[in-house]
Amino acid sequence: MTSWDWDTKEKVISNLKEWKEKFNSSEEILVSPDFEKIVAIVKVQEGKTFCINGETWNNTFERICFPQITPLGSVICLALRNYEWTLAKDDTVMEETFDYAWNLKTDKESKSIAFNIKKGDSYGVCLDGKIWDTLFFDARDLILSDDGKHAASYVRVENPPLLDIFSFKKGVWTIAADGNPWDKNFISIYGACFSPDNKKIAASVRLSQQEFTVAIDGKTWDEIFLNAWEPIFLDNDNVAVPVKREKGWTLAINGKVSWPYFTQLWHQRVSPDGRIAAVVATEFGKWTVALDGNPWKETFSHCVLPPFFSADGKKIGAVIRNRNTWSVAINGKPWDRGFDRIWSPQLSPDGNYCIAKAEKEGTYFLVLNGKIVKETFDMLWEPKFSPDGDKILFGCIKNGKYIRKVLSLSEVLK
Amino acid sequence: MEFKRKPITDIGIDETLKGVDEKKIKRAIDWVLNREASARLKVFVETCMRCGMCTTSCHHYLSHEKDPTYAPAGKVKQTIWDILNKKGKVTKEDIKKYARIVFSECNLCRRCVQFCPFGIDIAYLLSLVRRICCLIGAVPQYIQDQALSHMQTTNMLWFRQDEWLDTVQWLEDELKAEIKDAKIPIGRKNAEVLYLAHGLEAKYMTGLLTNMAKIMNVAKIDWTVPDTDGWDYTNKAFYACDFETMGKIVRTHYEVAFRLNVKKIVMGECGHAYRTGIYEGVRYLGWKESPIPYIHGVQFFYELLKEGRIKIAKKIEEIVTIQDPCNIVRYRGMGKMLRYIVSKLCENIVEMTPKDDHNYCCSAGGGMIDAGPVWKSARMEGGKIKAEQIKNTGAKIVIAACHTCHKGIEDLNEYYKLGVHVKFLTDLIAELMEIPEEMKP
Numbered sequence: 001m002t003s004w005d006w007d008t009k010e011k012v013i014s015n016l017k018e019w020k021e022k023f024n025s026s027e028e029i030l031v032s033p034d035f036e037k038i039v040a041i042v043k044v045q046e047g048k049t050f051c052i053n054g055e056t057w058n059n060t061f062e063r064i065c066f067p068q069i070t071p072l073g074s075v076i077c078l079a080l081r082n083y084e085w086t087l088a089k090d091d092t093v094m095e096e097t098f099d100y101a102w103n104l105k106t107d108k109e110s111k112s113i114a115f116n117i118k119k120g121d122s123y124g125v126c127l128d129g130k131i132w133d134t135l136f137f138d139a140r141d142l143i144l145s146d147d148g149k150h151a152a153s154y155v156r157v158e159n160p161p162l163l164d165i166f167s168f169k170k171g172v173w174t175i176a177a178d179g180n181p182w183d184k185n186f187i188s189i190y191g192a193c194f195s196p197d198n199k200k201i202a203a204s205v206r207l208s209q210q211e212f213t214v215a216i217d218g219k220t221w222d223e224i225f226l227n228a229w230e231p232i233f234l235d236n237d238n239v240a241v242p243v244k245r246e247k248g249w250t251l252a253i254n255g256k257v258s259w260p261y262f263t264q265l266w267h268q269r270v271s272p273d274g275r276i277a278a279v280v281a282t283e284f285g286k287w288t289v290a291l292d293g294n295p296w297k298e299t300f301s302h303c304v305l306p307p308f309f310s311a312d313g314k315k316i317g318a319v320i321r322n323r324n325t326w327s328v329a330i331n332g333k334p335w336d337r338g339f340d341r342i343w344s345p346q347l348s349p350d351g352n353y354c355i356a357k358a359e360k361e362g363t364y365f366l367v368l369n370g371k372i373v374k375e376t377f378d379m380l381w382e383p384k385f386s387p388d389g390d391k392i393l394f395g396c397i398k399n400g401k402y403i404r405k406v407l408s409l410s411e412v413l414k
Numbered sequence: 415m416e417f418k419r420k421p422i423t424d425i426g427i428d429e430t431l432k433g434v435d436e437k438k439i440k441r442a443i444d445w446v447l448n449r450e451a452s453a454r455l456k457v458f459v460e461t462c463m464r465c466g467m468c469t470t471s472c473h474h475y476l477s478h479e480k481d482p483t484y485a486p487a488g489k490v491k492q493t494i495w496d497i498l499n500k501k502g503k504v505t506k507e508d509i510k511k512y513a514r515i516v517f518s519e520c521n522l523c524r525r526c527v528q529f530c531p532f533g534i535d536i537a538y539l540l541s542l543v544r545r546i547c548c549l550i551g552a553v554p555q556y557i558q559d560q561a562l563s564h565m566q567t568t569n570m571l572w573f574r575q576d577e578w579l580d581t582v583q584w585l586e587d588e589l590k591a592e593i594k595d596a597k598i599p600i601g602r603k604n605a606e607v608l609y610l611a612h613g614l615e616a617k618y619m620t621g622l623l624t625n626m627a628k629i630m631n632v633a634k635i636d637w638t639v640p641d642t643d644g645w646d647y648t649n650k651a652f653y654a655c656d657f658e659t660m661g662k663i664v665r666t667h668y669e670v671a672f673r674l675n676v677k678k679i680v681m682g683e684c685g686h687a688y689r690t691g692i693y694e695g696v697r698y699l700g701w702k703e704s705p706i707p708y709i710h711g712v713q714f715f716y717e718l719l720k721e722g723r724i725k726i727a728k729k730i731e732e733i734v735t736i737q738d739p740c741n742i743v744r745y746r747g748m749g750k751m752l753r754y755i756v757s758k759l760c761e762n763i764v765e766m767t768p769k770d771d772h773n774y775c776c777s778a779g780g781g782m783i784d785a786g787p788v789w790k791s792a793r794m795e796g797g798k799i800k801a802e803q804i805k806n807t808g809a810k811i812v813i814a815a816c817h818t819c820h821k822g823i824e825d826l827n828e829y830y831k832l833g834v835h836v837k838f839l840t841d842l843i844a845e846l847m848e849i850p851e852e853m854k855p
Contacts, residue, residue, distance in 0.1 A: 025595055028602065063583065065600070066641070100576040102641075118576050138574050140567065140643065154566070162572065165426060165555055168562040188565040206565060209549055210658065227658050246449060264700030266665075285702025303705035305672055321705060341604075341675060 004034045006386050006393065010405050014038050014053050017400040023051065031381045032069045035395035035404040039075055041067060050075055050091075057091040064088075066102065070110035078104050078115060087113065087126075094129060101126070103142040112148030116141075124179060127151045132179030139176070145198040152177040152201055154189055169208075174218075177201055182218030189215070191230025191241075202239045204228040214241050214255070223255035229266045240276060242266050251278060251293070259293035267306035273313030279304045289318050289332070296332030304329075310351030317345055317354055328370070330354055335370030342367070344382045348389040353409065355383050355392055366394065368412050417483050417492060419514065424788050426555030427513045427547075431506045434550055439509060442549035443502040451542055458534045459498065462487065468526040468536060473774040474519050477798035484796075486526035486536045489515050493543045513552050516543045517653075518792040522780035523740040528772065537780075545655035553654045556786030560650035565659050568666050569646035570613035578645055581616045585624050589631070594855045598627045601641025601674065608676040609639050610647035610667060612684055612817050625844035626682060629715075632849060633723040637680075644670040647681045649690040653781025657698050664695025668705055678707035680714050683838050685741030685779060685816040693745075710742055712815050715839055716751040719758050726758050727848040734760045734837075735809035737823060738773035739816035747771070756813055759842050764807040774800050776814070778822025794829045797822065801830035812836045 019026055023042035030039045042051040047060035063080035070076060076089045084097035100118040114127040122135030138156035155176045160167035171185035175192055192203035202216045212228040213221045231241035243252045248261035251268060268278035280290040286299035289307050302321035309316055317330045325338025328345050345356035357380050358367045364380035366373040383394035392407045468486040469475055475484040482488045493512045497504055522537040547553055560570045582598050589596040615623040630637050639645055644666040651659035671679050681687060688710045696704055718724045736756055742748045749770040756763060766773055777797030804812055812834050814820040823836045
């Protein structure tokens with residue numbers, strides 16, 4: 001982010017009206033993380049391709065799916081050509097082809113690209129061009145380690161015929177990491193995640209109708225629960241998971257119940273200063289955030305989305321839906337205004353400001369600490385604070401033009 | 415009151431019970447009665463005056479020549495009261511009998527509740543017995559198979575992820591022959607509507623999904639379908655009272671909606687999934703109501719017609735009648751919306767008697783059709799009154815805005831030789847609506 005242009009106040013990147021004249025149709029508009037590129041899938045005579053700031057790729061395809069711009073600004077997708085699927089990155093097409101490819105993912109630093117694949121009747125993962133040595137009857141979802149060096153997928157290792165309920169009840173699912181399945185099967189396995197050092201995998205597993213626990217690298221906890229949601233690693237050794245017991249939902253850390261009981265608990269997250277925040281329902285229809293087991297006083301009627309944090313962990317926010325409108329609450333205090341929709345709020349580095357993209361009746365605008373910034377847009381992408389917190393960068397469409405804008409905080413506060 | 419039935423073997427029940435001891439049965443009963451059953455159980459058991467007002471409300475009772483063992487209170491007496499009277503010390507044979515009654519002789523349609531002077535929810539009482547059977551594992555094979563699929567895949571059919579995506583893509587290609595540049599957007603963030611499909615629409619009934627896509631395109635809806643698990647709105651685990659799986663499915667639907675940041679979820683024509691999506695699953699998860707709007711196909715079509723987003727070019731002239739799916743009409747009062755839509759599509763409507771929220775269940779609901787072929791005869795026998803109702807209308811077309819009603823009535827049509835066609839609203843609208851000239855290829 002520090003190398004991004006934080007000085008140019010306004011750049012017209014592309015005139016989208018020209019795109020409309022030039023191409024039969026355009027869809028799936030994306031912008032790069034630094035807002036310097038606007039990308040769309042466009043239809044040309046030979047098929048579909050990408051248009052990036054007005055320039056098209058040379059390669060064309062029958063279909064383009066899962067288009068993404070990586071954190072470093074590469075354009076990637078899974079594409080169909082001559083009835084075979086492959087990966088395309090920055091107008092270069094991978095030689096290997098697949099009967100199907102989906103769930104395209106990159107790691108945070110764009111070092112690796114992985115996706116699920118189907119070859120013949122077998123399923124697995126392709127990571128950085130290498131297909132797993134072992135393929136399976138089915139592979140679902142893709143979990144990529146933070147360093148991008150390891151990929152995992154839920155796999156079916158047994159293939160009983162349909163309706164063979166007794167075999168399915170024994171468990172036919174496990175997880176495979178880099179193509180190597182665990183040696184235990186489960187009725188269901190979900191919520192898998194890598195440890196921060198990328199060496200371990202934790203997942204919730206279902207052993208029977210009412211027996212759920214966590215497995216780490218295939219080894220299950222001794223403690224069994226009535227239900228469980230997705231686990232997270234608190235650090236390289238400790239795992240926290242929402243679990244259900246007779247009294248309700250709570251948080252178990254390494255198998256031990258560590259929080260009070262709630263009507264519901266999910267989306268636990270670790271703050272930068274090491275505290276645990278989670279979404280809880282204190283009773284039916286009363287949703288809030290609990291921090292280290294202590295819920296905010298204020299509750300919200302419809303839902304609360306996963307908590308987010310300031311850099312120092314002192315401010316905790318969450319998107320909330322209360323009385324049928326979306327808003328944001330910071331440290332338990334909701335903004336006064338509600339919106340039709342709100343997108344990924346971001347806290348300033350010092351935690352004093354929170355900015356978000358919001359929509360009301362089809363108009364898009366910025367909201368800072370709950371106050372609407374006057375200028376409205378035909379489309380807007382999620383704003384970002386500069387590393388020093390003094391400026392706000394965003395991309396928008398106005399009067400048919402895609403514009404990259406930088407506003408100082410004082411301008412936004414006016 | 416003698417319980418006489420033709421012997422039926424369902425390995426999901428019979429084979430399972432071979433491996434179950436009576437301790438496990440007692441444990442399941444104690445758990446459900448002491449830990450899960452709410453105050454409602456006590457109130458209902460203590461309130462019921464055995465007045466018999468519920469008796470003639472039940473289509474199974476009416477279809478079985480007024481055999482009292484099919485009366486709602488009779489079914490309660492033979493199941494949950496029997497369990498209570500025996501203080502939970504019941505045999506495998508008892509469980510087998512209970513399973514038969516609760517899975518194949520009650521559709522959980524709640525018509526009887528309307529006739530009870532105290533509003534006792536008899537379907538709830540029988541659901542408790544389903545839950546006991548679920549914890550024992552004694553569930554009809556076909557329902558259990560679908561629930562097992564839901565547990566991992568969240569869809570009912572063991573569908574792989576690529577199969578869903580690939581199906582949607584070739585349906586989009588096909589639709590382009592009818593609608594210029596037709597699109598079925600997959601996983602498109604920030605769309606207004608997230609559309610969820612019935613599992614069967616991705617495999618055996620793809621025409622229905624194509625027709626919904628056609629309507630979406632013509633109405634210019636800003637929509638998407640999921641690019642991940644969670645695309646199938648069905649929730650067969652609900653039939654088994656497998657609440658753990660039911661909750662997971664419903665949560666997945668809403669999590670997909672949150673991730674894609676849509677304004678609302680729209681589903682097609684299905685009853686049980688609507689019930690789980692706005693009530694049963696939502697409550698299990700701790701939501702008082704759906705966290706974002708969850709719209710049934712009937713409400714969606716009603717709004718499209720009211721707002722003029724689609725226009726009907728011609729009407730059907732043959733006599734049609736309307737089936738009232740229990741989960742959307744009796745539970746949610748959508749009878750008027752349903753009739754408004756049908757009135758826009760059809761010239762000659764002859765209502766069933768009784769109709770609207772007092773209409774009879776199709777005899778396939780509540781999991782009966784999902785219980786599989788071995789229970790089909792029970793379903794056909796229980797649907798006799800529904801067949802008579804349809805026949806008496808003289809209709810040539812039955813409109814059924816629910817997958818279960820649709821298939822259930824198709825089977826009744828064949829069994830009782832009614833000579834009708836059963837139609838979804840989606841198919842009728844797609845066939846009868848105007849396609850603007852500029853949208854034609």
